[in-house]
Amino acid sequence: MTDRLTEDDVIAAIPGLTRARLIGFIEAEVVIPIRAETGPVFRQIDLARMELLCDLLDDLDLDESALAVVMSLIDQLHTARQDLRALARALQSEPPEVRARIGAALRGAD
Amino acid sequence: MTTDPYAALGLTKSATAEEIKKAYRRLARTSHPDLHPDDADAIARFKAISAAYDLLKDPETRARFDAGEIDATGAERPQRRYYRDFADAPDNPYQQARGFEARGDPADIFAEILRQRSRQGGEGFGGRGFAAPGPDFRYALEVPFLDAARGGEMHLTLPEGGSIAVRIPQGAREGQTLRLRGKGGPGFGGGPPGDALINLSIRPHPVFSREGDNILLTLPITIDEAILGAKVTAPTIAGPVSLTVPKGASSGRVLRLRGRGIKRAGAKTAGDQLVELQIVAPPAIDDALRDFLTNWRKTNAHDPRARLLNEAAS
Numbered sequence: 001m002t003d004r005l006t007e008d009d010v011i012a013a014i015p016g017l018t019r020a021r022l023i024g025f026i027e028a029e030v031v032i033p034i035r036a037e038t039g040p041v042f043r044q045i046d047l048a049r050m051e052l053l054c055d056l057l058d059d060l061d062l063d064e065s066a067l068a069v070v071m072s073l074i075d076q077l078h079t080a081r082q083d084l085r086a087l088a089r090a091l092q093s094e095p096p097e098v099r100a101r102i103g104a105a106l107r108g109a110d
Numbered sequence: 111m112t113t114d115p116y117a118a119l120g121l122t123k124s125a126t127a128e129e130i131k132k133a134y135r136r137l138a139r140t141s142h143p144d145l146h147p148d149d150a151d152a153i154a155r156f157k158a159i160s161a162a163y164d165l166l167k168d169p170e171t172r173a174r175f176d177a178g179e180i181d182a183t184g185a186e187r188p189q190r191r192y193y194r195d196f197a198d199a200p201d202n203p204y205q206q207a208r209g210f211e212a213r214g215d216p217a218d219i220f221a222e223i224l225r226q227r228s229r230q231g232g233e234g235f236g237g238r239g240f241a242a243p244g245p246d247f248r249y250a251l252e253v254p255f256l257d258a259a260r261g262g263e264m265h266l267t268l269p270e271g272g273s274i275a276v277r278i279p280q281g282a283r284e285g286q287t288l289r290l291r292g293k294g295g296p297g298f299g300g301g302p303p304g305d306a307l308i309n310l311s312i313r314p315h316p317v318f319s320r321e322g323d324n325i326l327l328t329l330p331i332t333i334d335e336a337i338l339g340a341k342v343t344a345p346t347i348a349g350p351v352s353l354t355v356p357k358g359a360s361s362g363r364v365l366r367l368r369g370r371g372i373k374r375a376g377a378k379t380a381g382d383q384l385v386e387l388q389i390v391a392p393p394a395i396d397d398a399l400r401d402f403l404t405n406w407r408k409t410n411a412h413d414p415r416a417r418l419l420n421e422a423a424s
Binding site: 037041047051071075078082 | 178181190191192193194195196197198199200202203204205247248249250252266267269309311
């Protein structure tokens with residue numbers, strides 16, 4: 001089971017994260033806490049994501065309103081990479097002649 | 111207690127070395143315990159500003175603090191785990207749209223493709239004005255173990271008020287995302303509303319745990335049940351059932367209750383419940399039991415560790 005962190009835990013764990021900033025992240029839906037009976041809780045992935053968000057704001061001077069756009073692009077990138085890997089895996093199990101044909105089509109495409 | 115050494119000295123990150131020195135000296139004058147013998151808080155204040163100054167006066171430790179390598183007490187921060195390490199995992203709850211790996215019912219995948227197509231070529235664009243589907247709303251919800259195992263219904267309170275009913279499918283998995291069509295933001299210019307995407311996270315159960323579609327349980331039994339065999343009652347996710355403990359069962363033996371695990375929607379067979387036996391000594395040992403075992407020991411030499419000790423030495 002993944003360990004869960006409370007609001008206080010994540011604020012303590014991330015330098016540069018304030019309560020106001022955390023609330024802003026949640027309102028902008030760039031971070032989605034788990035709704036548990038005890039209130040909102042966070043996963044390790046949320047922690048890493050908020051560290052990235054703080055870096056974007058503090059070190060890269062990104063505007064807060066741009067955060068959602070940037071995060072959405074990063075998420076799309078990761079999804080696309082996963083799709084690509086899934087495609088590669090699917091091709092791997094095809095017979096050699098199919099793979100050769102697809103390979104030739106890809107080479108011809110550029 | 112402030113944890114930011116810059117704040118402790120009344121400075122910001124951009125302070126120069128000279129400013130740090132000056133600020134420290136000024137604060138030290140007003141907070142040094144020996145200069146203010148009647149000021150009860152002076153010791154704590156002075157401790158905080160000295161610690162802050164110790165960290166910031168050395169350009170090297172200051173740089174490491176700025177980079178987040180050490181915290182305000184000078185202790186090493188744990189190695190940071192970057193977002194990409196999580197983002198590349200297949201169960202990333204922030205995944206956008208659905209990829210080829212869209213899990214579950216293949217019909218869902220085609221429905222999604224049709225939905226995307228209707229977005230592009232939909233009636234709104236052909237007519238006058240602009241129409242677009244509403245945005246998808248994302249949520250994460252913690253589901254009680256049994257609701258996930260058996261299916262159930264939960265209510266999700268919306269930030270803007272009101273709530274939506276969420277049907278938890280039987281056998282819902284950790285990290286699974288449910289899509290509630292039309293429960294997202296309203297569409298633009300007559301476009302359809304977006305969807306609500308709900309990422310599930312399963313709350314652990316005090317008694318049951320889960321491995322795929324199988325349910326695991328540790329069941330305590332008494333010495334006599336272990337030796338003579340018995341019919342005992344074991345809890346399952348669907349309520350208690352009777353279970354036969356075979357004669358001469360040891361702790362650690364696993365009994366399988368076929369089909370008593372999770373029956374996922376669409377799966378042909380249900381998972382099993384695996385019951386691990388654990389022999390528990392009686393809370394009070396009476397004379398009869400003690401006398402019997404004392405005598406029994408005299409005539410029954412059996413060392414279950416003999417092989418273990420041999421193998422450990424080899």
